[in-house]
Amino acid sequence: MPLEVLFFGAGAIGAFYASRVARNANTNVSVVCRSNYSAVKASGFQITSSQYGDYNWTPTRTFNSPESARKSGVNWDFVVVSTKALPNVSDDSKLLEGLVGPKTAVVLIQNGLGVERPYSQRFPQATILSAVTIASCAQPSNGHIKHNRWTRINVGPYFSDSSPSAEVKAKPTAQNQTFVDLLLKGGIKDAIADTHEKLQLVRWHKIAINASMNPSAVLSGGSTNEAMSNDPELSRHLQGVMEEVLTTAPKVVGKPFPAGFATAEQILRSTRKNTSGSKPSMLLDWEGGKLMELEVILGNPIRLAREKGYEMPRMQTLYALLKMAEKNREAQKQNDAKGGSKL
Template sequence: MASSNKPEKPIHILFVGAGAVGCFYASRLHHVGTEHPLLSLKPRSNYKAIADAGNVQLQTHSFGNYAFAPYAVFPNIDAAVPSASSSSPTAAAAATPPSEGWDYIIVTTKALPDRTDDTATIAPLVSAKSCLVLIQNGVGVEEPYRKRFPHNPIVSAVTVISAEQIRHGVIRQNRWTRISLGPYGHGLSTTTPSSDDQVTRLSDERMRSLAQWWTELGGIRDVESHTELELQTIRWHKLCINAAFNPTAVLSGGRGNADQLTDAELRIHVLGIMNEIRDAAPLVLGAPFPDTLASPEKIVKSTERNTGGRPSMLLDWEAGRPMEIEVILGNPVRIARARGVEMPRLQSLYALLGSMQRMREERGKGKL
């Protein structure tokens, strides 16, 4: 936000799930020499490294190398809950939540609704003024938050970035910085209230402030603000990439995105999934994909050049972690089916990956 428009009180922003993506975008909101906004982190496995060092080391293709010192670092959710006795932290590694509550809570954790209820996890952090920002993969991720927090502004976000945590507290950004933002009012059902209702208006206002900070303070040139419908369209378009390459990487025996395309049958398979989503999404959303969004053929051509890339679902499978099956496969199948649209390719992937995960877990528990 431009200096002439700074609020009297500092803006407190908490990133929940501060991995590679969270730390990168947090670091681009942090601006040395200004008191607005104040960035805090609730990391996971990297908490000790960040707390001990008092900063996160960034190695970036877009902005060079630098250190980001968060305003506060919290070991768990309970430690980040504001209370009347809280005082503002005075050092980078101090862990005292703001007594006035969090203005923005930005969630960058993996979306695993079959394993955890993230809305219940963050509920103690949320006050009447809190804006929830969801930088998560898949579709249908917002609705549980809207049900639990019916009056809070919600911003939905889709990012295109290649970033990784090469070791705890050290983040490397390889390519891209794009983040697309959109308000989330009440979803896109036929009972959606008018776009000028209060929660939608407030969500839009908070989205625009956030976009302005990332642009003016963070120097990210490709921050995009959208309407709710536009952002949901972008979510379904990104699904063309995630739902095609991620499950195929696991089911093909560990082939990366570009490598999949060197196999003639896998290439047909990947394009088939993308076209199935591209055909179904307009029927779900009630609006066609705009020509500005890349076609499956263009996505494939671009992917061919990104050799060596290994999608997150494959990394999770190889590490024995739960995969984001529900938001990338299950939700789109269910959402489309509720509107009378079948997605047989996605349904097959959903059934197979879900079974693979369940069978491995049951074997690990000695049930098979």
């Protein structure tokens, strides 16, 4: 029997990794699409990558909704969630009902913290695998996936219980390794299998970068990471946010960062040299009039720290300002749609 893998949210990141997993023998890879459904159903995905070359990939099955995936009756081994994480807009875990069976592992390839909670609460018996990637991908037109650079992905089992027994850990750890092997055999050479604690620290470390650069890029009027890190005053601000996150994370997770995780200064030094001119995802979303992943990148880290008695005032300031900016813009959009005057 082939392995059955379903990617839910086949956008930039989902379609890229799906096309690599599909390289494995005896593995069917299917997708749930939304706005790119007609293009993908008609001609599959066209992937452009300086690392892997240009290739076409047609999924085993292309669904237009979770409902049609459910109707297929397939027993999924892995359901990979690669939608944007917007818990304030929709609880995507609800959409997976009927797709997660006794053997299914749910894999979350999403930025942010606390993304696992809704899935582990809705599917307490299922394995939840948590994945963090630093790959850079885009979908410039429906079905065209541009892999810009990097491929690293860390994957670890997620346990809601703070000290699960060896027996509880065994099956998810094995499923985690199977998923990482699918990535490795698909040509993702830096796919890494981690423990729960290590993966949570990887998430926090990425938050240090995303939560400092992304909101600041929006609030400073559309700056690139390079421009901000080369500006003396903004660079101090970025370093302050990163250090706040990097000193709080070990206290929340209960483990120090292992050796080899870049310091705030090292991150800034390498960002100053990044002349690609690329903009952080939150800025692209803001400029495109889309909702930003504010809750998982700013709100959840603040709340997780608060639950343990720690405040992050720099993060809280960014969160409060940007949340209100987004609220005002959404209100303005609604007002414009009604043909009203400027609020």
